[in-house]
Amino acid sequence: MKKEIPVDVEALSSIEGMGPKKIKTLYNELGIKNLSELEKAAREGKIREIKGMGEKTEKKILESIAFARKGKRELLGVILPEAMELKALLEKKVEMISIAGSLRRMKETVGDMDILAFSSQPAEVMDFFTSMENVEAVIAKGETKSSVRLESGIQVDLRIVPKESFGSALQYFTGSKEHNIEVRRIAVRAGCKLNEYGLFKGEKRIAGESEEEVYRALGMDYIPPELRENRGEVEAAMAGKLPHLIEYGDVKGDLQMHTKWSDGANTIEEMVEEARKMGHEFIAITDHVGSLKIAGGMDEDEIRKQMREVEKVNEKYDDIHVFYGVEVNIMKDGSLDMGKSVLKDVDVVVAGIHSGLRMSEEEMTARMIKA
Structure with a gap:
């Protein structure tokens, strides 16, 4: 059997100037296998020590990585396993938790990762979240919301919400924006107000602990996240005609x-x-x-x-x-x-x-x- 080379070729070759020969050289000389290791080596000035490369190469690599991250959208199949591992880690620290955003809607590409949780000890959860081993940088840290960038380059936003608002917050932060606008329109038509804190009739919260409760209170069947794009799913839910999704x-x-x-x-x-x-x-x-x-x-x-x-x-x-x-x-x-x-x-x-x-x-x- 040949020697295995465990290199993330697709990620490295997405960086300007990184062809197969250069990727192989960097692996042989510095053991670089992924983007994080490439960025670290460039920042530490190790790449310029390799024959045929120099300071300009390092600068170009860092600029290209920064550009790639700025508008980066990751494939669902790449980010989903990482999201599930992260969720499993956080589950031990919270009472309730769910993935939200475009990742929960199973969009083909995902820009960042949104996670919602409920905990009676939010400060401890945020301390744990911002100090995890795979956190490359802490972007913001607060009592109810913190954001980090993982070593993989993906940004993760964690929000701690009240138990009584968990369902309405999950519905709100799952999106899509267009779906939420349509659902809020239905709420207004029913004389209610819907936001991330709950569904209200006047000052009284009438739903919010679960998504099912929110949709039911508005006269709809529960709408699976994958359908929430305002493409007729609201009307179908009100008529009891939502399709069965492939599982x-x-x-x-x-x-x-x-x-x-x-x-x-x-x-x-x-x-x-x-x-x-x-x-x-x-x-x-x-x-x-x-x-x-x-x-x-x-x-x-x-x-x-x-x-x-x-x-x-x-x-x-x-x-x-x-x-x-x-x-x-x-x-x-x-x-x-x-x-x-x-x-x-x-x-x-x-x-x-x-x-x-x-x-x-x-x-x-x-x-x-x-x-």
């Missing part, structure tokens, strides 16, 4: 998985066992192949060996099927970084661009079309 249990398989054969963290059999626990009926192993060695790209010999391992795994299990696939790089000329003699024997081919990222829109489009 995790409805997912029958996953057609892209990496293992220790390339840049994954688990064996094929470990992936199969986890998939079985999730109720999957099929998966596809699609490790990196070809010349992208920094991501553990396999050669034809290794591909054939992995195929045989997949065959053995399929013989062992009768309640799940493992398809054999590969993830291949699309080269600058639009060709695939693996021969047809291999590709014709696999079930699934995932093609992606991992190098040659500085092309014009026209060139990149032509490259994709040819592939």
